Amino acid sequence: MLGVFDIVRPKSVADASAIVAAGGGEAVFYAGGTELLILMKDRLLEPAVLVDLKAVPGLDGIGLDPGGRTLRIGALARHRQIERSPIVRHHVPTLAALEARVANVRVRHAGTIGGNLCFAEPHSDPATLLLALEATFTLESEAGARDVAAADFFVGFLQTARQPDELMTSTAFPLPDSGTTVAYERFKTHERPSASVAVLLSVRDGTIAAARIAVGSVGDRPVRMPAAEAALRGTPPGPESFAAAAEIVRDGVEPTEDRFESTDYKRHLAGTLTRRALERAMADGESHGR
Ligand SMILES: Cc1cc2nc3c(=O)[nH]c(=O)nc-3n(C[C@H](O)[C@H](O)[C@H](O)COP(=O)(O)OP(=O)(O)OC[C@H]3O[C@@H](n4cnc5c(N)ncnc54)[C@H](O)[C@@H]3O)c2cc1C
Structure with a gap:
């Protein structure tokens, strides 16, 4: 059950910030409440004041x-x-x-x-x-x-x-340029993803000109994979280069323990999703005539 708290509805960013600054840890920003209210119901957080950001105009454009x-x-x-x-x-x-x-x-x-x-x-x-x-x-x-x-x-x-x-x-x-395709792959068996990989792939004249890879849900925060990105640059896109990048990601991630998946399984997922995201980015690029 929720404890007792006040809700204030400031009309500007400056006012919202000032209320939290003056609150000494007792006042917190409140948007949709989908995370915050769960913490409050479980009494993991008991703020005295919720500063409702929905009242501040112009923040949802x-x-x-x-x-x-x-x-x-x-x-x-x-x-x-x-x-x-x-x-x-x-x-x-x-x-x-x-x-x-x-x-x-x-x-x-x-x-x-x-x-x-x-x-x-x-x-x-x-x-x-x-x-x-x-x-x-x-x-x-x-x-x-x-x-x-x-x-x-x-x-x-x-x-x-x-x-x-x-x-x-x-x-x-920045919007990806017309020669760059974006792909996102995730695997999930419960509420939130077990692993996810985002890729940006630029191919020019049959060679990977640039690649970006980010892995999420595996460790304590999302991370870029610079070694895998570097390995892809200058290679022809295809099963060989994608498998090599996937292996670097599998070896390079730092999975955290949790109650759902083992760290080995998270490594495996990160590698597999990297390969799939690269394949998807490549296929999307081809279907757009690159
Ligand atoms: C059942 C369930 C399933 C979910 N599944 C997924 C999923 O599959 N993938 C996924 O990505 N997410 C998932 N989520 C997370 C969901 O996306 C977040 O709960 C939601 O986006 C949080 O936004 P909110 O506005 O409700 O934040 P709130 O609960 O209002 O706030 C969350 C925190 O952020 C702070 N805060 C909020 N807005 C601001 C701001 N503008 N500036 C500074 N601080 C701020 C608050 O003080 C609080 O600490 C899931 C959540 C639930 C409950």
């Missing part, structure tokens, strides 16, 4: 930045909104498809992208893809605003580089 090469998603955008956004579907269909498979429709309808990222639960789907897309997260507080790269944001299990009074206002990433 989805659109291209001026110049049209960067997609920006407001932190209060709900999974369902992103899944259905015509802009996301057009420019990054892999993200729309990923969002359509997050949790269940009730969670997607209430849960926000900002809440997902700030909670830093290691089994986050969007975190893995946003890491591969080299997204940045905008954090704002009374002290000002800063952009933090996804690679620097996730620092451990449920831990981020965000200060308690910093509100995530948006995430943004």
Whole structure:
């Protein structure tokens, strides 16, 4: 059962941040509540004040930045909104498809992208893809605003580089160019993924010009796989190079123990999903005439 708490509804980012800063740990940001309220029901967290971010206008927009090469998603955008956004579907269909498979429709309808990222639960789907897309997260507080790269944001299990009074206002990433395909593969037998892999693949003149690989759900946070990316560069795409990259990922991940899968099994999944994601990216590139 929930304890006793107040809800305040600030009308600006500065006010929301100021309330949390003044709260001395007793006031926390509240978006969709899909993670927060579970912790509160289990009495793992007993904040005195919930600072409802849904009252702050303008934090749930989805659109291209001026110049049209960067997609920006407001932190209060709900999974369902992103899944259905015509802009996301057009420019990054892999993200729309990923969002359509997050949790269940009730969670997607209430849960926000900002809440997902700030909670830093290691089994986050969007975190893995946003890491591969080299997204940045905008954090704002009374002290000002800063952009933090996804690679620097996730620092451990449920831990981020965000200060308690910093509100995530948006995430943004450069749109992949026309020669780059994006793929995401995950394996799941229970509520959240057991392993997931996001890939960006650029092939020019029959050779891999660039590759990015991010692995999620396996360790305490999503990670890039630079050794596998380097091994792919300059090779012809195909079973041999994909198998070699998958092996590097399998050997390179640092799986954490949990009650669902063994660390060996997580390694196996990371390798297999890497190969599948590369194959899918390649097939999508070919179907678009690359
Ligand atoms: C049953 C279930 C299944 C799920 N399955 C999946 C899945 O398959 N894949 C997946 O990726 N996720 C999954 N999730 C996680 C889900 O995506 C998140 O619960 C949701 O996105 C969290 O957003 P929220 O708005 O509800 O956050 P809240 O619960 O409101 O907040 C979560 C945390 O983030 C902080 N916070 C929220 N917004 C901000 C902000 N803008 N700035 C700073 N701090 C903020 C809060 O203070 C709190 O600490 C699942 C969750 C549930 C309950």
